[in-house]
Amino acid sequence: MAERTQPWSLGGALRGMFSRSTIDADTWESLEDALLAADFGSDVTDSIIEGLRAEVARFSTDDPEDLRRMLRESLEERFARQDPTLHLSARPAVVLVVGVNGVGKTTTIGKFAKFLANHGRSVVVGAADTFRAAAVEQLATWAERAGAEIVRPQQQGQDPASVAFQTVERAAREGIDIALIDTAGRLQTKSGLMDELAKVRRVIEKQAEIAEVLLVLDATTGQNGLAQAEAFIEHAGVTGLVLTKLDGSAKGGFVLAVQERTGIPIKLVGQGEGIGDLTGFTPHVFVQNLLA
Numbered sequence: 001m002a003e004r005t006q007p008w009s010l011g012g013a014l015r016g017m018f019s020r021s022t023i024d025a026d027t028w029e030s031l032e033d034a035l036l037a038a039d040f041g042s043d044v045t046d047s048i049i050e051g052l053r054a055e056v057a058r059f060s061t062d063d064p065e066d067l068r069r070m071l072r073e074s075l076e077e078r079f080a081r082q083d084p085t086l087h088l089s090a091r092p093a094v095v096l097v098v099g100v101n102g103v104g105k106t107t108t109i110g111k112f113a114k115f116l117a118n119h120g121r122s123v124v125v126g127a128a129d130t131f132r133a134a135a136v137e138q139l140a141t142w143a144e145r146a147g148a149e150i151v152r153p154q155q156q157g158q159d160p161a162s163v164a165f166q167t168v169e170r171a172a173r174e175g176i177d178i179a180l181i182d183t184a185g186r187l188q189t190k191s192g193l194m195d196e197l198a199k200v201r202r203v204i205e206k207q208a209e210i211a212e213v214l215l216v217l218d219a220t221t222g223q224n225g226l227a228q229a230e231a232f233i234e235h236a237g238v239t240g241l242v243l244t245k246l247d248g249s250a251k252g253g254f255v256l257a258v259q260e261r262t263g264i265p266i267k268l269v270g271q272g273e274g275i276g277d278l279t280g281f282t283p284h285v286f287v288q289n290l291l292a
Contacts, residue, residue: 040253110142126167
């Protein structure tokens with residue numbers, strides 16, 4: 001039987017480097033290669049290396065164990081620069097979920113509904129991506145699995161803003177804690193999509209403030225996925241990022257790269273296909289797992 005190869009991980013790549021007897025030129029080259037392989041990107045990698053070199057010089061150390069500790073502390077500090085707290089204290093707390101088609105937006109809403117239910121919150125989901133009939137059915141399936149209520153379009157092609165309005169109205173009327181609203185990820189033109197999102201916002205804000213606008217990104221697409229989402233970041237009032245399809249050991253660097261490039265905090269991460277595989281983002285825990 002063929003031996004099963006272990007998936008690449010940042011922690012595994014660093015293990016041999018930190019077991020050496022001293023910090024030398026090979027150490028720095030190996031560290032740079034490992035960070036780039038973990039998808040930190042060249043700018044973030046250069047910044048991390050520069051800071052670590054300064055720390056090593058400051059403490060006049062050549063012990064790789066010191067470098068390991070400095071790397072962990074550096075990453076924790078950088079990840080923690082943005083506040084990952086979800087602001088959901090309003091009743092109802094209205095959350096718009098945005099992102100291009102194909103990133104896992106609809107399934108993320110189902111997982112988020114389950115995440116909230118596990119924390120004792122009642123949830124209603126609004127199927128306001130009315131341009132794709134399949135999206136409504138998919139969302140209904142995930143809402144049922146999560147034990148959440150759902151507001152569907154009353155007819156095919158119904159105005160998305162009216163579905164959003166009905167969702168918030170139902171949450172207020174029935175005392176439901178959280179209203180999660182799916183939105184379109186693609187229209188004929190980018191400007192049309194942003195105009196549609198602006199209309200949805202205006203209609204909702206006649207009833208309640210919007211607590212969060214969460215942008216879903218597919219971590220496996222890296223910088224390309226971020227480029228696709230820049231219009232949402234520019235126009236949709238995004239307050240937090242959700243990373244899906246994230247292999248925390250192999251591509252964890254993208255989490256830091258995207259947070260530093262956008263200035264928007266990572267608030268949720270999805271690391272599997274199951275309905276329970278979405279969690280809140282905790283910098284300390286994430287770095288521990290990244291370097292394990």
